[in-house]
Amino acid sequence: MSENQGWLAARWERQLERFEEVERKRARKLPTWRTRKRRRQLALLVVLGNLMLLVGASLFVTRQGPIFFGLWFGGALIAGTAHWLLRILTGKMSGGFSLRLDEREREMRHRVTYVSYQLLVGLMMAGMAYAIVISNTEDAGFRIALMLTALLLTGTTSAATILGWTLPDDDPEDYEGVDPG
Amino acid sequence: MSPVRRGKELPIYNRLPVLRAERGLSRAALAAAVEVNPQTIGALERGDHYPSLDLAFRICALFDLPVEAVFSREPFTPLSTQVYREGGT
Numbered sequence: 001m002s003e004n005q006g007w008l009a010a011r012w013e014r015q016l017e018r019f020e021e022v023e024r025k026r027a028r029k030l031p032t033w034r035t036r037k038r039r040r041q042l043a044l045l046v047v048l049g050n051l052m053l054l055v056g057a058s059l060f061v062t063r064q065g066p067i068f069f070g071l072w073f074g075g076a077l078i079a080g081t082a083h084w085l086l087r088i089l090t091g092k093m094s095g096g097f098s099l100r101l102d103e104r105e106r107e108m109r110h111r112v113t114y115v116s117y118q119l120l121v122g123l124m125m126a127g128m129a130y131a132i133v134i135s136n137t138e139d140a141g142f143r144i145a146l147m148l149t150a151l152l153l154t155g156t157t158s159a160a161t162i163l164g165w166t167l168p169d170d171d172p173e174d175y176e177g178v179d180p181g
Numbered sequence: 182m183s184p185v186r187r188g189k190e191l192p193i194y195n196r197l198p199v200l201r202a203e204r205g206l207s208r209a210a211l212a213a214a215v216e217v218n219p220q221t222i223g224a225l226e227r228g229d230h231y232p233s234l235d236l237a238f239r240i241c242a243l244f245d246l247p248v249e250a251v252f253s254r255e256p257f258t259p260l261s262t263q264v265y266r267e268g269g270t
Contacts, residue, residue, distance in 0.1 A: 102217035103217070103232075103235075104218075104220075105220075105221070170220075174209070174222070175219065176207045176208065177207035177210060
C-alpha cells in the first residue's frame with residue numbers, strides 16, 4: 001500500500017469511527033419514543049407532509065394564494081421534521097454506512113431500500129407522465145419542477161418511512177450494561 | 182414487512198438466553214464479543230432473525246459448544262431436565 005493510500009485508509013477509518021460515535025449517541029436519544037406506535041405516528045406524518053407537497057405542486061398556478069404556500073411549506077416542515085426524527089429513531093439502518101451494519105441490519109436495509117427504489121422508479125414515471133400531460137400549459141416548466149421535487153422527496157423519504165413502520169418496539173434488555181455515554 | 186427471517190416451516194431455535202444467563206453475559210456483552218449489535222442478539226433470542234453460518238459459528242466458539250448444542254430445528258428441552266432426568270445426553 002502506498003503512503004497516499006495508507007493516509008486515505010486511515011482518514012476513512014477515522015471518519016467511520018466518528019460516525020460510529022454519532023450513532024452511539026443517537027441510539028440513546030428520545031428513549032420514550034422508541035416504540036413501534038411512535039415510529040408509526042412519525043411515518044404517517046412523513047406521508048402526510050409528502051401528500052401536502054404533492055397536492056401543493058399540483059395546485060400551483062401563476063398567481064399564488066395562501067393555499068399553495070401553506071401546503072408547500074407546511075408539508076416541507078411536517079415531512080422534514082418527522083423524517084429527521086425517524087432517522088434518529090431508526091438508527092444506523094436508515095442513515096449509516098453498510099460497512100458498520102451487522103448481518104440483520106444489512107439484510108433489513110437491503111429489503112427496505114429495494115422497496116423504496118421500486119417506489120421511486122414508479123414515482124419518477126408518474127412525474128414524467130405528468131410532465132407530458134401539462135407540457136403545453138402556462139408555467140409548465142415551474143410546475144413540472146415542483147412536482148418532480150415533491151415526488152423525489154416522497155421517494156427518498158420512503159426508506160426511513162417503511163423502516164419506521166416495520167421496526168418493532170425497542171427491547172430495554174438490549175441496552176442493559178451499555179454505557180449511556 | 183416481517184422481521185428478517187426465513188423458513189416458517191423450518192424454524193431455528195436457540196439456547197442463547199440460558200447460555201448467557203449461565204455465564205452472566207448481557208446481550209450487549211455477547212453482541213460485542215461476536216461483533217454484532219445488541220438488537221441482533223435480542224432478535225435471535227426472540228426468533229425474529231436466524232443467524233448466518235458465520236454468526237452461528239462465532240457464537241458457538243464463544244461458548245465453546247458444538248452448533249447442535251446452541252441451535253436446533255426442534256425446540257430445546259430445558260437444560261435442567263436434560264442434565265438431571267436424561268443423564269446429560
